[in-house]
Amino acid sequence: MRSGFVAEWILTRFTTRSRAASIVGDLFESRSEKGTLWFWRSVAGIVLAVAWRRPLAFAAAFYLGLHALGALQMPIYGMYAAHRPPQEWMPMFAVLSGLGMVLWMAAPYVAIRFGLRDSFAQIALVFGGLVTIIIFYWWVPAVLAACLVLAFSLITTSISVARRRRALLALAIATAFGFGGGLLAFYLAGLYQNHLYPGPVAEINSRLINWGVPLLATWILATACSRMHRLLLGRDLGDPEADLRIKLDS
Amino acid sequence: MARPESLGEFEQTVLLAILRLSDNAYGVTIRREIMECARREPAPGALYTTLDRMEGKGLVRSRIGDPSPQRGGRAKRYFVVTTKGRAAIVNAQRLFRRLLEGLDLFGGANA
Numbered sequence: 001m002r003s004g005f006v007a008e009w010i011l012t013r014f015t016t017r018s019r020a021a022s023i024v025g026d027l028f029e030s031r032s033e034k035g036t037l038w039f040w041r042s043v044a045g046i047v048l049a050v051a052w053r054r055p056l057a058f059a060a061a062f063y064l065g066l067h068a069l070g071a072l073q074m075p076i077y078g079m080y081a082a083h084r085p086p087q088e089w090m091p092m093f094a095v096l097s098g099l100g101m102v103l104w105m106a107a108p109y110v111a112i113r114f115g116l117r118d119s120f121a122q123i124a125l126v127f128g129g130l131v132t133i134i135i136f137y138w139w140v141p142a143v144l145a146a147c148l149v150l151a152f153s154l155i156t157t158s159i160s161v162a163r164r165r166r167a168l169l170a171l172a173i174a175t176a177f178g179f180g181g182g183l184l185a186f187y188l189a190g191l192y193q194n195h196l197y198p199g200p201v202a203e204i205n206s207r208l209i210n211w212g213v214p215l216l217a218t219w220i221l222a223t224a225c226s227r228m229h230r231l232l233l234g235r236d237l238g239d240p241e242a243d244l245r246i247k248l249d250s
Numbered sequence: 251m252a253r254p255e256s257l258g259e260f261e262q263t264v265l266l267a268i269l270r271l272s273d274n275a276y277g278v279t280i281r282r283e284i285m286e287c288a289r290r291e292p293a294p295g296a297l298y299t300t301l302d303r304m305e306g307k308g309l310v311r312s313r314i315g316d317p318s319p320q321r322g323g324r325a326k327r328y329f330v331v332t333t334k335g336r337a338a339i340v341n342a343q344r345l346f347r348r349l350l351e352g353l354d355l356f357g358g359a360n361a
Binding site: 004008015018019021023024026027028029030042045046049050 | 322
């Protein structure tokens with residue numbers, strides 16, 4: 001009986017509680033004729049089948065996030081020198097590149113985890129694309145206007161469709177968490193750096209910061225994306241979380 | 251009219267098994283039905299992810315039954331094929347029929 005609770009606890013990490021309970025119930029029913037080894041092999045197989053997307057999605061978000069940060073900051077500072085917009089624009093561009101990085105972390109993460117047909121993934125990809133175009137072509141008025149009109153019309157049309165409205169809300173909350181998580185990671189790294197001393201340990205410490213900051217930021221964003229997707233777009237209507245989805249739809 | 255959802259081979263197998271079981275389709279019986287009819291044992295991981303995916307696509311719907319002691323007090327999750335799922339399987343089978351027309355696969359050298 002104890003193994004049932006352990007198996008259920010493991011599966012609940014990767015799926016909803018009610019789904020995990022029914023799966024373990026099914027395995028329990030067949031266990032008497034197939035044996036304990038089959039039971040645990042099946043649990044491992046289900047975990048693998050359900051969870052393989054998670055590490056892949058995390059790795060893609062981590063890599064693309066780092067790549068996007070570099071790629072989006074280059075044009076901002078490079079083109080700023082050439083086009084010289086007012087000084088006050090710089091903080092806005094810094095925020096825009098941070099937003100672009102967060103969106104390019106969120107988009108591959110949700111696309112790999114939930115598929116390209118998922119409305120969360122589609123909206124994240126579109127907004128990631130729009131922010132990227134704005135960063136690269138902000139000085140071309142027609143492109144900038146077209147991007148802003150497209151973003152505005154996407155928001156207004158999404159609000160009228162229940163699932164898209166929830167996807168938009170999920171993306172907004174996940175992006176806010178991702179952005180905040182990134183700032184928190186940098187802040188913590190700054191605090192940690194104050195305790196560094198020169199010597200052989202300093203090399204290890206600087207590596208820890210170089211990898212730790214993006215890893216922490218990716219983990220916060222990935223957790224926010226997963227939780228928001230489960231809460232607002234989850235499929236399991238037997239869940240209490242469905243009540244919230246129904247409230248948001250009405 | 252919306253085009254019916256395209257189905258993979260295993261999705262068709264699972265949908266047909268659910269249709270055959272009518273109101274007694276849950277994890278254990280679906281697996282058993284596939285084993286008896288298709289002579290192959292589906293991996294539990296493949297079955298549950300396929301059911302989950304098809305529920306997401308709206309091809310099947312599930313409801314929770316009552317808990318039973320032989321399942322350690324856990325409830326069964328019963329599946330039924332939705333109208334969309336039925337349309338998808340009919341469309342897939344029609345396609346096969348059209349492709350089979352004029353072919354003598356079940357006779358002669360292939361029998």
